Amino acid sequence: xxxxKKIERRWQANWLRNKTYHSxxxxxxxxxxxxxxxxxxxxxxxHVGHVTxxxxxDILARHMRTKGYQVLHPMGWDSFGLPAEQYAIRTGTHxxxxxxxxxxxxxxxxxxxxxxxxxxxxxxxxEEKYYxxxxxxxxxxxxxxxAYEAExxxxxxxxMGTVLANEEIEDGKSKEGGFPIERRPLRQWxxxxxxxxxxxxxxxxxxxxxxxxxxxxRNWIGKSxxxxxxxxxxxxxxxxxxxxxxxxxxxxxxxxVLAPEHPMLEALTEPSAKKGVETYCAKARxxxxxxxxxxxxxxxxxxxxxxxxxVTEEKIPIWVADYVLxxxxxxxxxxxxxxxxxxxxxxxxxxxxxxxIYQPKPSALPEGISLEDFTxxxxxxxxxxxxxxxxxxxxxxxxxxxxxxxxxxxxxxMDWLTxxxxxxxxxxxKLRDWLFSRQRYWGEPIPILHLENGEKRTLSLDxxxxxxxxxxxxxxxxxxxxxxxxxxxxxxxxxxxxGLFATRETNTMPQWAGSCWYYxxxxxxxxxxxxxxxxxxxxxxxxxxxxxxxxHAVLHLLYARFWHKVLYxxxxxxxxxxxxxxxxxxxxxxxSYRKKGGGYVSPENVEQIGDTYVDKTTKEPLISQIEKMSxxxxxxxxxxxxIDEYGADTLRLYEMFMGPFDKDKVWNLEAASxxxxxxxxxxxxxxxxxxxxxxxxxxxxxxxxxxxxxxLDIENMQFNxxxxxxxxxxxxxxxxxxxxxDAILLAVQSLYPFAPHIASEMWTHLQGxxxxxxxxLIEIDPRYLEEKEVIYVIQVNGKxxxxxxxxxxxxxxxxxxxxxxxxxxxxxLVGEIRKVIFVPNKLLNLVVHSKTSx
Numbered sequence: 001x002x003x004x005k006k007i008e009r010r011w012q013a014n015w016l017r018n019k020t021y022h023s024x025x026x027x028x029x030x031x032x033x034x035x036x037x038x039x040x041x042x043x044x045x046x047h048v049g050h051v052t053x054x055x056x057x058d059i060l061a062r063h064m065r066t067k068g069y070q071v072l073h074p075m076g077w078d079s080f081g082l083p084a085e086q087y088a089i090r091t092g093t094h095x096x097x098x099x100x101x102x103x104x105x106x107x108x109x110x111x112x113x114x115x116x117x118x119x120x121x122x123x124x125x126x127e128e129k130y131y132x133x134x135x136x137x138x139x140x141x142x143x144x145x146x147a148y149e150a151e152x153x154x155x156x157x158x159x160m161g162t163v164l165a166n167e168e169i170e171d172g173k174s175k176e177g178g179f180p181i182e183r184r185p186l187r188q189w190x191x192x193x194x195x196x197x198x199x200x201x202x203x204x205x206x207x208x209x210x211x212x213x214x215x216x217x218r219n220w221i222g223k224s225x226x227x228x229x230x231x232x233x234x235x236x237x238x239x240x241x242x243x244x245x246x247x248x249x250x251x252x253x254x255x256x257v258l259a260p261e262h263p264m265l266e267a268l269t270e271p272s273a274k275k276g277v278e279t280y281c282a283k284a285r286x287x288x289x290x291x292x293x294x295x296x297x298x299x300x301x302x303x304x305x306x307x308x309x310x311v312t313e314e315k316i317p318i319w320v321a322d323y324v325l326x327x328x329x330x331x332x333x334x335x336x337x338x339x340x341x342x343x344x345x346x347x348x349x350x351x352x353x354x355x356x357i358y359q360p361k362p363s364a365l366p367e368g369i370s371l372e373d374f375t376x377x378x379x380x381x382x383x384x385x386x387x388x389x390x391x392x393x394x395x396x397x398x399x400x401x402x403x404x405x406x407x408x409x410x411x412x413x414m415d416w417l418t419x420x421x422x423x424x425x426x427x428x429x430k431l432r433d434w435l436f437s438r439q440r441y442w443g444e445p446i447p448i449l450h451l452e453n454g455e456k457r458t459l460s461l462d463x464x465x466x467x468x469x470x471x472x473x474x475x476x477x478x479x480x481x482x483x484x485x486x487x488x489x490x491x492x493x494x495x496x497x498x499g500l501f502a503t504r505e506t507n508t509m510p511q512w513a514g515s516c517w518y519y520x521x522x523x524x525x526x527x528x529x530x531x532x533x534x535x536x537x538x539x540x541x542x543x544x545x546x547x548x549x550x551x552h553a554v555l556h557l558l559y560a561r562f563w564h565k566v567l568y569x570x571x572x573x574x575x576x577x578x579x580x581x582x583x584x585x586x587x588x589x590x591x592s593y594r595k596k597g598g599g600y601v602s603p604e605n606v607e608q609i610g611d612t613y614v615d616k617t618t619k620e621p622l623i624s625q626i627e628k629m630s631x632x633x634x635x636x637x638x639x640x641x642x643i644d645e646y647g648a649d650t651l652r653l654y655e656m657f658m659g660p661f662d663k664d665k666v667w668n669l670e671a672a673s674x675x676x677x678x679x680x681x682x683x684x685x686x687x688x689x690x691x692x693x694x695x696x697x698x699x700x701x702x703x704x705x706x707x708x709x710x711x712l713d714i715e716n717m718q719f720n721x722x723x724x725x726x727x728x729x730x731x732x733x734x735x736x737x738x739x740x741x742d743a744i745l746l747a748v749q750s751l752y753p754f755a756p757h758i759a760s761e762m763w764t765h766l767q768g769x770x771x772x773x774x775x776x777l778i779e780i781d782p783r784y785l786e787e788k789e790v791i792y793v794i795q796v797n798g799k800x801x802x803x804x805x806x807x808x809x810x811x812x813x814x815x816x817x818x819x820x821x822x823x824x825x826x827x828x829l830v831g832e833i834r835k836v837i838f839v840p841n842k843l844l845n846l847v848v849h850s851k852t853s854x
Contacts, residue, residue: 002683004647008757012114020773021061021116023072025539032069033540034061035519035579037548037556038076040511041102042083046109047636048655048667049588049629053547055652056585056661056719058115060545062753063714065116066777072540073116074522076123077103080131081511082168082176085442086160088474095442095474099126109639113648114756116773121525125514126442130521132465133531134513135447137563139458140570142448146192147436152327153261154435155288156184161476162439163188165510169288183285186480189437189446189507193562197221197429199576200561208581210662213553220554222430227414229334229423231256231307233268234315240264240307242332243428247417248409251394251401252336252357254347255317256307257300260284261326268318270304277301277320284322292322298346310422311396317352327432337384344384354381360389434559436510439476441468441483443508449493452501460497466504482506515556516563519543519578531572538574546579553584583662583717588655590667592635593622602634626666637667649755650676656719656754678727679758682751685734685744686762692738697784702733703743704784710750711777719754726751741766746778794819795845796828812838819844 015021025031034057039050061073077099084095103124110117123130141147154163159179163186168175193200201221204214226245233240242256258265260281269277280301284292300321307316323342324333337347337354347354356378364387365374377383391409394401399416401409417423437446445466447459459466469490477485484491484506495502517531523540524532548556557579564578593601593613605616613622629636642651654672658665706729713722729747733739745768752759752772763772787808792815794802802822806815816836819825828848835847 002680002758004649004679004758005644007761008112008114008643008648011757011760012111015114015116015773016111016119019120020771021071021073021118022120023070023118025536026070027539029068029070031072031540031544032061032064033072033543034064034545035073035522035543035547036075037546037552038078038515038518039106040078040081040083041099041106043087043098043102044631044636045102045105045638045640047629047631047638048642048651049636051113051639051651052588052655052661053549053585054110054113054115055655056583056717057545057547058113058652059656059714059719059753060717061116062756062773063711065774066749066752068776072121072522073118074121074123074525075110075115075117075119076121076518076522077106077125078511078515078518079103079124079126080443080509080514082160082162082440082442085440085474086176088442092472094470096126099124112643113639113652116756121522123518123521123525125518128465128467129528131444131514133521134444134509134517135459135464135466136461136531137517137567138444138509138513139447139460141191141563141566142458144566144570146195146566148190148192149187150190151185151187152190152435153183153285154186154188155181156186156480157181158480161478161480163435163437165435166289172286172288172291181286181288183287184480186439187507188435189505191434191436191562193434193559194429194431196562196565197223197431199565200431200558203561203565203577207577207579209579210582210584213550213557213582213584216554217558220431220558222428224428224430226426226428227410227417227423228330228426229417230310231316231332231334232310233264233318234306234308236268238264238268240318240332241330241423242334243329243426244334246336246339246410247413247423248391248401248404248406249336249339249357250311250334250413251391251396252338252355253309253316253334254337254353254355255319255335257319257321257324257333257335257346258303259324259326259328259331260320260322262320262331265303265320268303268305269320273302273304277303280320280322287322289325292325295323298323298342298349300346300350302350310417310420311399319350321346328430329428338378339384339386341384341386344381344386348381354379355393356385357391357394358385358387358389359392360385360387364389434562436513437507438510439480439482439506440508441471441474443510444513445484446505446507446509448505449495449502450505451495451498457495457498457502468508482508484508512556512559516560517567519546519560520567520573541573542575542578542580544580546582548582548584549587550584553582557582585661586659586663586665587628588658588665588667589626590629590635590637592625592627592633594625594633595620596623600632600634629667637669642672646672646676647679647757649679649758653679653723653754657723659720661717661719675723678730679755681730681734682747683758683762685730685739686748686765688739690737690739691741691744691766693741694738695742696736696738696740699733699736699738699740699743700781701784701788702729703746704780705729707746707750707778708780708785711780714753723754726754748772749775749778790841792841793843794822794825795843796825797848798845799828801825801828808841810841812836812844815844816846819846 036054036057061071065071079099084098087098088095155169157164157174157179164174169181172181201223224245227247228241228243231240300319303318303320305318307318309316335343337343338356356375388406391401391404414425445468447466449457469487471483474483476483491504493502520532523536567573568576593606601615606613607616613624627633653675706725709725710722745766748759748762760772789805790808792804792806793800801824831848833846834849837845
């Protein structure tokens with residue numbers, strides 16, 4: 001009888017005790033570096049949604065070892081971050097204590113799944129021996145001029161007393177705690193990721209990543225080619241430079257818009273408009289960048305000032321609007337309402353002129369509208385034409401675009417502006433420099449000293465790691481500074497290198513920092529002399545397969561690529577890119593149950609009556625939805641409860657059987673029990689008295705075909721179809737009179753990457769050669785892959801009338817005789833057979849001449 005608890009405990013202990021999956025460099029063998037996106041160890045522990053990607057990588061790691069590869073398959077913990085600090089603030093428990101407890105839970109759960117990680121390579125980003133090198137990399141960025149300080153507007157959460165990234169905000173509130181966010185200027189450390197924008201874009205072409213993920217990165221970098229156009233402010237003569245990808249629309253500009261943060265805004269605002277502008281800008285500071293960019297309603301205030309059009313020299317009103325961001329481009333946008341939907345809505349709301357500049361092709365006109373009506377509609381504010389066509393109303397003394405196409409008009413305008421000194425061709429990126437500092441305790445201290453003479457000094461390697469002092473109060477100061485500001489004995493020192501008095505930097509690094517380079521530390525985690533050994537880096541890098549969730553497909557990957565390129569420029573790594581192949585798993589969802597008045601109900605307290613779900617106790621009808629697994633929605637399923645009832649092998653098998661790896665899937669416990677029954681049948685088959693040492697062609701044919709299909713599916717990450725092949729195999733194999741040992745060993749080896757505990761148990765029972773974890777793949781005999789029978793399609797006058805399963809190589813004559821015996825074929829053979837078309841091993845088509853044939 002299959003006892004999953006006993007079997008899994010024994011094999012897990014065996015693997016840990018013998019360090020079965022410890023990896024070493026071996027230049028005589030090919031390498032395979034397979035990496036999971038390491039987790040943040042939260043107090044909730046793992047749920048089965050996390051297990052999907054980890055199971056897939058483990059299947060591939062185990063498969064590649066049996067192919068003779070040296071496999072590097074490590075695991076670690078992304079353990080700095082805001083949740084642990086917020087828990088510390090609420091409970092007074094030091095984040096280190098909480099983090100270590102959570103890591104122990106995660107480690108136990110992962111080991112209970114039987115994942116073949118090399119635990120000797122485990123890293124924790126919040127440990128001093130790790131973040132010593134994170135700090136060292138920062139010093140290299142600083143020395144290269146890629147780290148600088150500036151006072152900039154940031155997303156600040158007063159309740160938590162810290163800066164938040166856009167990704168940590170949702171609907172104007174912090175994701176952690178749901179606190180309001182405001183914009184305020186703060187001194188920050190920033191990394192010049194924009195210096196690498198073009199390379200980050202170009203090198204995407206070399207990577208084997210899903211196209212939609214590459215597109216996300218391209219859109220975030222946001223390369224635009226266009227023109228910078230100078231508008232002179234009428235009163236001061238100051239230049240307001242606006243970037244546009246559509247210089248062809250220059251004659252349609254009826255106003256320009258400044259960002260609330262624009263440095264010239266205060267100086268150019270007319271006294272009569274100052275109060276309104278100041279009030280508007282104060283409100284804008286309460287919004288995140290995301291809210292400002294994506295807000296449905298565009299708002300603004302007139303500054304009272306005007307700029308001169310660079311061609312016509314007409315006066316153009318200058319507005320301030322929060323949809324323009326100060327650190328995006330020049331913070332100046334030209335409004336062309338006739339050809340831009342956003343500008344069109346703004347112009348209608350604030351009664352700005354709408355100047356038609358494009359005459360569409362007749363075929364592009366809205367149905368029933370003449371060209372004259374179209375022009376009147378644009379000017380009247382009822383039509384916006386944001387398409388191409390032929391330029392109209394675009395002429396002045398020195399420049400005319402009328403009659404030109406869009407492409408020709410763009411070139412003409414840019415040539416003219418350049419010649420006149422009123423603009424220039426330029427390339428612009430949406431990507432902004434990386435806001436790198438946080439006003440938190442639980443993060444890597446930034447290794448900078450602010451000297452009394454105004455200079456800064458990075459700490460040298462012999463001064464690292466710089467550790468934070470142990471504190472009792474983890475809350476930031478009322479004015480938004482780090483808790484480290486309260487530690488004078490740590491904060492103020494006499495610099496031993498210069499002899500000057502100095503102040504330590506109190507901002508800490510964001511959680512992204514530790515995850516930017518962890519894949520490199522896995523190469524050499526016990527090295528205390530250098531972050532990684534050069535020879536080891538040359539052997540293992542790049543990562544051959546990186547697997548993670550799509551939620552980190554933009555920023556984590558972008559930041560890691562940026563750091564890697566800096567390290568490449570410094571000669572510290574030999575590859576331009578860290579991750580050769582990237583794949584993301586689909587989202588695992590499950591049904592949640594919510595009361596109409598709010599609040600979730602756990603599944604065990606839900607009763608289904610017909611198509612309705614009700615609370616078992618109150619009989620109150622519930623709203624049922626398929627949602628992402630989460631603790632707050634009470635719909636998460638832990639691996640612990642699944643392992644206890646069905647075993648890790650069943651959970652692994654079911655996680656992969658639910659559907660294609662990269663597609664979203666819905667958790668269904670009944671289907672999981674089906675995978676358990678399959679393993680029980682497999683186990684009973686192996687331990688059956690029908691196992692024999694003799695050969696049988698039918699059994700070998702089934703086993704070799706199975707191994708061939710499963711190996712192809714594993715390497716294509718089509719895990720669900722591989723499991724389907726195994727189930728089909730078992731259905732055909734069990735009815736055989738005897739079970740040849742050679743065939744069963746091949747089947748057990750096929751099952752092994754998916755269900756390693758039970759497979760190892762069965763392999764040992766069958767006395768398979770060596771440790772199954774490294775046993776070379778049994779060679780597939782191509783003779784057994786040849787099909788003995790094929791399906792012949794029988795047609796009459798080109799229409800299918802029968803499908804016959806017959807021996808491969810059937811002759812035309814014998815197939816014709818057999819076809820004519822089929823009732824459905826006979827029914828349609830009314831008349832004379834004039835022609836017989838025969839395609840060997842595929843098709844027989846009978847051409848019949850008869851008026852009555854159908």
